[in-house]
Amino acid sequence: MSALDISVTPNEDPTPDARVAEILADPGFGVSFTDHMVTVEWTPEQGWHDARVTAYGPISLDPATAVLHYAQEIFEGMKAYRHEDGSIWSFRPDANGERLRRSARRLALPELPVEDFLATITALVEVDQRWVPDAAGEKSLYLRPFMFASEAFLGVRPSKHVTFMVIASPAGAYFARGVKPVSIMVSEDYTRAAVGGLGAAKTGGNYASSLAPQSEAIARGFDQVVFLDAIERRYVEELGGMNLYFVHDDGTIVTPELTGTILEGVTRASIIDLAGTLGHKVEERRVTIDEWRDGVTSGRITEVFACGTAAVVTPVGVLSSRAGEVDSSHDGEAGPVTLAIRQALVDLQYGRAEDTFGWMHRLV
Template sequence: MEPRIHTAVHAKPKPPESELGFGQVFTDHMFAMEFDAGVGWHDARLQPYAPFALDPAAVVLHYGQATFEAVRAYRGADGRVRLFRPHAHAKRMIAGAPRLCMEVPSEQHVVSSMRALARLDADWIPASEGASLYLRPTVIASEAFLGVQPSEQYRYFVIATPMRGYFGGRGLDTVRIWIETGHVRAPRGGLGAAKTPGVYAASLEATRRAQARGYDQVLWLDSVEHQFVEELGTMNICFVIGRTLVTPPLSDSIFAGVTRDAVLTLAREFGLTVEERPFSLKELSVAHRGGVLTEVFGTGTAVSIAPVTELANDDHSLVIRQGTPGPIARALHAELSAIQRGVKEDRHGWMVDVD
């Protein structure tokens, strides 16, 4: 499906790369198309970035039928623009759609829409290390009615924002984490494995309380015993114990991070033993007290890799490496960045050229 192209008459002013943050400024264009039962996806177009009309009775507004993804486009050392693992992100959107009773575009259409937008707005993609263009493909239920049932109409759109440093930094951002022992983000059997707005809404109140204490994000625990680590607010989590990298196993309450998967692959190549298994607060405390917990870090699309310098709750505080990033997080971050920038060989086929 070849999109119609309507270019913006007036280009927006672009902020200096040194002033880029996250999600505040958007590019000149967006991609959009619609789905109707019996017709399928249609009217694919690249158009000027603008608000769009939505019926007040749209299903997404009342029953939350929505899903989204996040993909980054990098300008390589050779000047070419490439997306990081767009097919994996498209497959993840497709895999989560049945749980939400949603229609989503095919893998080919999701990837081609992101390539088309990144290509059209390529002059928005920063060239400096650590910066990129963040793309947000989204599907919402647009049919207008009241009544709890799946929509038969959907809108798919992609927007993009230049970014540098999700947490405001300019390189390897470090984070302080509050361990949430009361609230639950995603119960077993729930929507934790689907990238849907309601899961993030469930995290807002606990995250706000953590930030009021001076912490960046929340560490979520299992919904039954409140003893086993699951994931961070916007990241999967990894623990380094000696030469072993431990991370919780994927489940219906833990998101299947694309960056997580890449990091585990690189960790194995670095000679680390990778264990995907349950990891309890007790084991965390014992490993820290015994001096064998050498690093903790988060992984995610927006942050790439973020070393955790402190884990705390009302009872205690665990400071990691005296508040400094560890060598394994640094090495993994450097290797991943080099692949994304085209400085090192893309031996896993992760990068997709937008041209």
């Protein structure tokens, strides 16, 4: 039971129904936002307080606000799904809440109790439920909870005022081309995170550091970039925002183990369990870039795919590096294991399959 007393002040100028329908017909990703947002404040004296749902709009920040100078910030990404009966559900939101707490500890931010996290998500979806699209085309309502240092001061110490917010954006399929293999460039000049750093925290700095190599990859005609470990520059870690899986010819699926430098993806963890029910043995271990290249060349690795909340599951095709290129796609298409795992996951999320894991959480 949440200890937050969340007040609701309805938006006095909500988006007209016709405009909402127009947006939901072709929502894109992260470009349109719902009518409301959640805000909760924290101070050492009062703890979490002043929880409120208000009209979505700009927020005012002092030029000295700590987050602008010292990047003390974390966030989460999750979705709300409309089922056939009109009910609205989220997928493992407790896992997102727990990860937010882990990220908070690493960034010296206050930990928001998971029950309070769930209460804020529910409050926003309840008031903005008309923004949750039907399931056609794998549409959903993307939820973005985030927390930042909001004290106005200049000095390297944890902020004594912290703000937690939740905003929401209707979303279509992440990749406009559909479930097609993406091309990957190996980042050989940049690394994402080092042991003891922020790699396991979901913080904006990790994504900011990926933008230069990602831009380089796009300029060279690739869709994504993959990072190697910061010490030996040979172990595969993750893409700019997705975890990786390698399907072997004996049906075994391998994913890079968590070493403190890889984000503990909720989708990643779910696929490990889900793949087992589909008859696959899953191994978490270190994978070198040479094993990836040689495995594809020899046929030992038959499929490669990536996963994340936004993209769900996407096949990987071309891998390019200074050593050359290999292609793990099936004549430019996704492989059967990738498609089976993806279908099993989305069927569960949209209520088309029995939730034997107890992962779905009803919001409305």
